[in-house]
Amino acid sequence: MPARRKSQTDIYVAKTSFSCELDGERVFVTAGERVRRGHRLLDVQAGYFEPADTVVHYDVEQATAAPGELRG
Numbered sequence: 001m002p003a004r005r006k007s008q009t010d011i012y013v014a015k016t017s018f019s020c021e022l023d024g025e026r027v028f029v030t031a032g033e034r035v036r037r038g039h040r041l042l043d044v045q046a047g048y049f050e051p052a053d054t055v056v057h058y059d060v061e062q063a064t065a066a067p068g069e070l071r072g
Helices: 040-048
Strands: 004-006 011-014 018-022 025-029 034-036 049-051 056-058
Touching (some): 018 040, 025 040
16 A cells, blocks of 8 residues: 655644753753654644655555455
């Protein structure tokens, strides 16, 4: 089964390292870390992120065995 593709605008990357308080907890983010669209970090610290410039591929595991295929 081919991998699903997420569009570029679904993934954001931190432009620089920073720390902030998120929901009462101190969070440390390293430059280059990626978050998905809708993540709370984007709500409170959007200025530190930019859309990822690469397409991310997510592997999707097949749920059942194909005819004649043994699953272990």
